[in-house]
Amino acid sequence: MQTAILGASGLVGRTMLGLLERQDWIDQPPLLLTSSRSAGTRRSFRGEELVCREVTESAFEGVGVALFSAGGGASRTWAPVATERGAWVVDNSSAWRRDPQVALVVPEVNGDRVPALVAGKGEGGIIANPNCSTIQIALPCAALDGEFGLRAAHVTTLQAVSGAGQQGRDELSEQAVLLAEGEQPDTARTGGLFPRRVAANAVPEIGPLGDDGYFEEERKVHIELRKILDRDDLAVSCTATRVPVWNGHAAAVRAVLERPAPLDEVRAALDGFPGLICDGDAGAYTTPAEVSGRTTIHVGRVRHEPDRADVVLFWVVADNLLKGAAWNAVQIAARLAGAEAR
Numbered sequence: 100m101q102t103a104i105l106g107a108s109g110l111v112g113r114t115m116l117g118l119l120e121r122q123d124w125i126d127q128p129p130l131l132l133t134s135s136r137s138a139g140t141r142r143s144f145r146g147e148e149l150v151c152r153e154v155t156e157s158a159f160e161g162v163g164v165a166l167f168s169a170g171g172g173a174s175r176t177w178a179p180v181a182t183e184r185g186a187w188v189v190d191n192s193s194a195w196r197r198d199p200q201v202a203l204v205v206p207e208v209n210g211d212r213v214p215a216l217v218a219g220k221g222e223g224g225i226i227a228n229p230n231c232s233t234i235q236i237a238l239p240c241a242a243l244d245g246e247f248g249l250r251a252a253h254v255t256t257l258q259a260v261s262g263a264g265q266q267g268r269d270e271l272s273e274q275a276v277l278l279a280e281g282e283q284p285d286t287a288r289t290g291g292l293f294p295r296r297v298a299a300n301a302v303p304e305i306g307p308l309g310d311d312g313y314f315e316e317e318r319k320v321h322i323e324l325r326k327i328l329d330r331d332d333l334a335v336s337c338t339a340t341r342v343p344v345w346n347g348h349a350a351a352v353r354a355v356l357e358r359p360a361p362l363d364e365v366r367a368a369l370d371g372f373p374g375l376i377c378d379g380d381a382g383a384y385t386t387p388a389e390v391s392g393r394t395t396i397h398v399g400r401v402r403h404e405p406d407r408a409d410v411v412l413f414w415v416v417a418d419n420l421l422k423g424a425a426w427n428a429v430q431i432a433a434r435l436a437g438a439e440a441r
């Protein structure tokens with residue numbers, strides 16, 4: 100099958116390319132599409148040198164699956180062009196996630212929607228990849244919902260700078276150097292991507308502020324978690340923070356269950372869910388640095404809220420570039436091809 104990556108020069112696009120290399124259902128090199136800025140740059144794929152091309156309408160001719168990771172504006176422009184030409188678009192941006200006609204897929208939770216979509220639509224359509232923080236929260240929440248019933252999920256995220264793309268990493272590096280040199284690393288000097296200095300700091304603001312008092316990232320968790328779990332009634336709240344972590348998002352979650360649940364049963368439900376690893380008892384955990392490079396999601400610090408056997412607290416980490424973006428998209432693409440991602 101001919102595949103394409105739109106945003107091939109970006110952090111997520113490069114991660115996708117690395118994952119496609121090892122997929123046995125990929126029998127030809129993917130097309131690498133970018134803006135004019137990166138057109139002409141080269142990437143290696145299975146020992147072959149591929150050249151990035153500027154995206155154009157004709158680029159999507161003959162493409163079966165296109166993985167998009169080029170931001171919302173590019174997705175809104177190019178996804179309809181690609182689908183008109185018969186391609187399936189797996190989109191990493193937030194452009195289509197809230198569209199009621201577009202499925203928001205985490206394969207371990209609702210991946211059974213993919214073959215149904217293919218059967219219903221034949222060629223061409225958009226499938227949205229959820230927000231990176233939401234994906235890693237969705238799996239443990241689905242596991243708990245299935246086993247005990249979930250009433251509410253209250254989340255605090257600690258998000259790595261790689262979640263803001265290459266520019267996010269560049270800005271943290273620059274600020275860290277300024278700090279080490281005894282200079283003030285204020286954001287105006289380092290690109291201004293983050294609203295406040297991120298080096299040696301924590302910033303509870305990701306995305307624009309809404310009228311409801313929530314920043315956009317917090318609204319994404321709220322809306323997308325309900326859509327993935329198909330639970331409009333689920334109470335969800337989120338405080339999203341940016342922390343000076345290179346890669347790997349973490350979240351602390353308070354899950355309110357329908358009934359009291361013994362911790363050994365909770366841990367078994369989490370550990371038995373596809374794609375999830377429960378680290379062990381209440382003192383066990385994985386850190387963002389340790390989860391970097393892995394496709395699995397790790398849940399640790401599993402314990403009850405004091406005096407509430409129906410409320411479970413846990414810590415969850417995942418590689419935001421892998422399970423939070425590229426791996427989830429490649430898993431969806433594999434299903435579109437009738438295969439399993441590896």
Ligand SMILES: NC(=O)c1ccc[n+]([C@@H]2O[C@H](COP(=O)([O-])OP(=O)(O)OC[C@H]3O[C@@H](n4cnc5c(N)ncnc54)[C@H](OP(=O)(O)O)[C@@H]3O)[C@@H](O)[C@H]2O)c1
Nearest residue numbers: 106108109110111133134137168169170192262264265424
């Ligand atoms: N980073 C994460 O952890 C993460 C997780 C989930 C979802 N996402 C989403 O994935 C997308 C990419 O994120 P990233 O972290 O990889 O960002 P990034 O490192 O900044 O890369 C952005 C990519 O998009 C391309 N691009 C930008 N504007 C374009 C346009 N108008 N036409 C064509 N290509 C364009 C860039 O090409 P040039 O090099 O030519 O500029 C580059 O390849 C975003 O929508 C982001 O929200 C990211």
